[in-house]
Amino acid sequence: MxxxxxxxxxxxxxxxxxxxxxxxxxxxxxxxxxxxxxxxxxxxxxxxxxxxxxxxxxxxxxxxxxxxxxxxxxxxxxxxxxxxxxxxxxxxxxxxxxxxxxxxxxxxxxxxxxxxxxxxxxxxxxxxxxxxxxxxxxxxxxxxxxxxxxxxxxxxxxxxxxxxxxxxxxxxxxxxxxxxxxxxxxxxxxxxxxHVAPDDGQTTDLVEHWRRRPSDASSALWTAGLTDRLVAIGGKDLDDVRARRGWNRAARAVTEAAGTLDDRDDRAAALALASDLLDAHRLRERYIQPRRIIEGLAARRLRRDRPETGFESSVNVLMGPP
Ligand SMILES: [Zn+2]
The missing domain is CATH 3.40.50.300 (P-loop containing nucleotide triphosphate hydrolases)
Structure with a gap:
């Protein structure tokens, strides 16, 4: 206190x-x-x-x-x-x-x-x-x-x-x-x-996953895996439209993962995603499912070829340009 x-x-x-x-x-x-x-x-x-x-x-x-x-x-x-x-x-x-x-x-x-x-x-x-x-x-x-x-x-x-x-x-x-x-x-x-720290095992798993980030067509699959992990780290709090706790945990895990990345662009993208996750409760208040939110945010921050599609563009409307 x-x-x-x-x-x-x-x-x-x-x-x-x-x-x-x-x-x-x-x-x-x-x-x-x-x-x-x-x-x-x-x-x-x-x-x-x-x-x-x-x-x-x-x-x-x-x-x-x-x-x-x-x-x-x-x-x-x-x-x-x-x-x-x-x-x-x-x-x-x-x-x-x-x-x-x-x-x-x-x-x-x-x-x-x-x-x-x-x-x-x-x-x-x-x-x-x-x-x-x-x-x-x-x-x-x-x-x-x-x-x-x-x-x-x-x-x-x-x-x-x-x-x-x-x-x-x-x-x-x-x-x-x-x-x-x-x-x-x-x-x-x-x-x-x-600001409760995410579970150590979960963070290690996220970091490992991040290091295997592909640069080609399999990135959709990779994003789905990333989403699974962040949903697990955020836990039940992500379901509560008023709670920010789960989003804070997910953001913190992504920040930690960013610290381990060698590629500078990857690191910047991860930090940008972490900052979006801190604001993601605003999307949740519109009753958008947590999984959809994370996929949308990951798509807008992590795609290497950046054509804007579907949910990503609606996320941009709601959150401002990336
Ligand atoms: Zn007294």
Whole structure:
């Protein structure tokens, strides 16, 4: 974590924290951990300079919420792949009555308006016990448009005298509505799980494949092999139209492969492809299949004879000229 992240709990303890804060970057654990820390600082009953004390009833119940959240994350990762049995999960978590954590249920791709409503209702009431209220939305980037707009209306309402704080957690602030961003303080925790290194074996395999790049008609086959490898490296994240993580992993693997190439033109082409892959989520947002995206990008960067055809030209339209 960085200095800004250390600063936030202090601002919260002193009652000077902005009402809506977007916590972006870092890992999922970094973002959630900071949210709980800020929550304790906001609700702790001690004098400002002692917040969070970690001992009062408020601090302890926020901690309890934290352990429960960690246990759920662990359980979810252990039964990954299995059919989640949380179809009716409302998503709102509550141990401390004035600290509400909204998490996207693992079985769902987005946070729907029905999950946002309990939080919005609570925000219209006075705190139960503490000095103020804290609302945390994990994966705020997965709020669907209705949910995001409902939340926005609540942010725009006057708060009265009791402090009310919203913490919106997202890997990238850019994935939140501009209107939400303009009403919030955005804090970036630095590169986190968006920069997870690809698996070593996968990268070695990609590098080997790259070195065998043909200069003739078999290049279509070679491109298909390259696509397979990049899809494997990107993993399931490539299916998520909002996630950039998989694209970042693929881009990083291609950058590493570029470093091993002897031919200068090959190296330049690989680096250009890597930079395209960093932007490829823009194509994915149009629901183009990951495999098609990679093939299109590879074609536009790697063909030695460069007649522009089919999907390559539509990629050029969407991404700009190569
Ligand atoms: Zn305390």
């Amino acid at each position: 960085n200095r800004i992240a250390d600063e936030l709990p202090r601002l919260a303890a002193e009652g000077r924290l902005y009402p809506s804060v977007i916590v972006s970057g870092g890992t999922t654990d970094d973002r959630l951990g900071l949210a709980f820390e800020i929550g304790r600082a906001l609700l702790c009953e001690r004098a400002p300079q002692e917040r969070p004390c970690g001992e009062c009833g408020h601090c302890r119940r926020v901690d309890k919420d934290r352990y429960a959240s960690e246990a759920r994350a662990k359980a979810a990762s252990e039964k990954k792949g299995g059919k989640a049995d949380e179809e009716n999960d409302e998503g709102v978590r509550q141990g401390h009555p004035d600290f509400l954590l909204l998490e996207r249920p693992p079985a769902r791709r987005d946070i729907r308006i029905g999950m946002v409503r309990p939080l919005v209702r609570a925000a219209q009431m006075s705190p139960f016990e503490a000095r103020g209220q804290v609302f945390v939305i994990a994966d705020a980037n997965t709020l669907n448009p209705h949910g995001a707009n409902t939340l926005l209306k609540t942010l725009e309402e006057p708060t009265g005298t009791t402090p009310r704080h919203f913490l919106l957690l997202a890997a990238s602030a850019q994935e939140l509505l501009p209107t939400l961003r303009s009403r919030s303080l955005t804090v970036y925790l630095g590169p986190g799980d968006a």
